[in-house]
Amino acid sequence: MKSNTVKIGDTLIGGGFPVAVQTMWKSPLSGEIGVILSGIEELKDIGADIIRFAVPDIEDAEILSKISKKSVIPLVADIHFDYKIALKCIKGGVHKIRINPGNIGASWKVEEVVRAAADCNVPIRVGVNGGSLPSSFRDLKDISEAMVKAAEMELNVFEKLKFKDVVFSLKSSDIESTVMANTVFSSRYSYPLHLGVTEAGPLIPGIVKSSIALNTMLKDNIGDTIRVSLSDTMRNEVIAGKEILKAAGKISSGITTISCPRCGRASFNTHEFLNSVDSTLQKINKNITIAVMGCIVNGPGEARHADLGITGSGDNIVIFRKGKIVKRANPSEAVRLFLEELREI
Template sequence: MEIKRKKTRTVYCGNVKIGGDAPISIQSMTNTDTRNIDKTVEQINKLEEAGCEIVRVAVPDMQAAQAIKEIRQKIHIPMIADIHFDYRLALEAIKNGVDKLRLNPGNIGDANRVKKVVMLAKERGIPIRIGVNAGSIDQRIVRKYGEITPEAMVESALEHVEILQNLNFEDIIISLKASDIKLTVEAYRLISEKVDYPLHIGITEAGTIKSGTVKSCIGIGAMLLDGIGDTLRISLTGDPVDEVKLAKEILKSIGLRNFGIKMVSCPTCGRTQIDLISLANRIESKLSKIDKPLTVAIMGCAVNGPGEAKDADIGIAGGKGSALLFKKGEIIRKVKEENIEAVLLEEIIKM
């Protein structure tokens, strides 16, 4: 069933289109010291190779802001400068070629400072992401609602939006993140009804690979199924390359992007008479290198084989020391267990 995405306006981050009819783009953030140019470039290139389409770097000081110039010259994907409090860092990042800013205008000083940043961003065609996190909401707003609520998060975001709008700046992207799934999802649902700016979605501080994957899949999946989200970042404590891999799997699983092979496999049961678990893991590893939008089914028996997996482009259904090879539910031939992997991969390559 097709997911109907909420209509948003279009913003460009470098050559990547965000919002409107554009595909949902994948972001990540480096965990290197931005001042270490070589290490940062190396990590960004690894992220790009994994499928990252926009990368964010921390800009804690002027040296990091100045490093952007050389980093930008050595990478191929758009770069975002993550700025907090110091408007001068934003100005320097823009001058050095950054493609987008992540900052909250209400947090960088008086109106004159905000205007300087906004005017230069507008002159250079640089969009601004307003990023409201649950832990950084103004205490005045928190007191108004008694606690951190979706309404409080949205009000905080809209206050920052208003600052930009009053300066006739509308190349805006909004994010409302918390580590609490329900709070995050409800905040995004609320703001999606109030604005047509593109939304950057994610569950912040989701955790380690294991717990963070679960939380991200639940929260981001819920928003995507609601048609909410124009660009996303998975937040994991670990290698940012894993963030990109998970983002691709989420988008692929829901059907919003095609990233090569989609594999389906059964959980196995007492009917399974081949070593399906090892087989599935080996095949999944080898299929990750094939960039063709096919659905491949690895099923344990005839019950879950051509019938339940009839929509798969190709697949196998295990038997006793053998498997049936099928395409679109039609059985092609029987294959001995020791030949299953080789035959299946050969057929996939032919396709």
């Protein structure tokens, strides 16, 4: 089922718009606003579309409102329990809020928040988490069924209030229940879905779990925004999210890298080279394939379809385009010459 379109700041999600990559700010909302704004810009440069912030108190709501006015991408306030924080964020210009009506409490408080959100065109995300389900669903054996029921309970509140700009997430730390819950929910409702495996783990296990779960859903056209929740940096969450979308065929922009894993034949340190150029590559939006190969024996041949490639042959560096050698140089010039060629492309 095609999802509804929801506007978050200037960004449209759902309704066939590109799947957006999210991350969550990993520090408290204290310190210099300018430093946070620079951090947001850096994350945007490598592909973040939306960033969520935990807003545990009213002072944080004030800070996030100030930041939202200057942010280059939409920001989301994640609020639990206190409806006054939600009101402050909505009226302060934060672009989206995440609340669960169930933990806001009295229905008049929820109504007040929803009315303010409607007045200010601020969408609301409801986040159902398999690890913190409402008590009435905790005894259900099937966790995915419990998650869907919890989401439907929250949804009733919005439907009664005729508020349509709702995004849902149904996350669990388990792949199967995450996929099942989202599959069932998306077959019944057209609200946009934010996908993720919650608390997915450290860098490598977290990316593996997230990739399997997200790809299963994305290939069925489920999901409008994603987050790879890692015990790691925001930067890596964004890069992983972008790579998952690329591998799932949801975006075609950005660098695709073919690179040598290294073997005894290697005469070029591909790992070191990739580390040196990584920050530049992450900022490129153009659809370009690069090959970073370890030896002249297999390098150009293996990377024949790459737009730009590099490999080493003893003390010589060889740069090639579409598998044909276009430049030979000294190893100390490798990074500079490669980036020069890349700029030309």
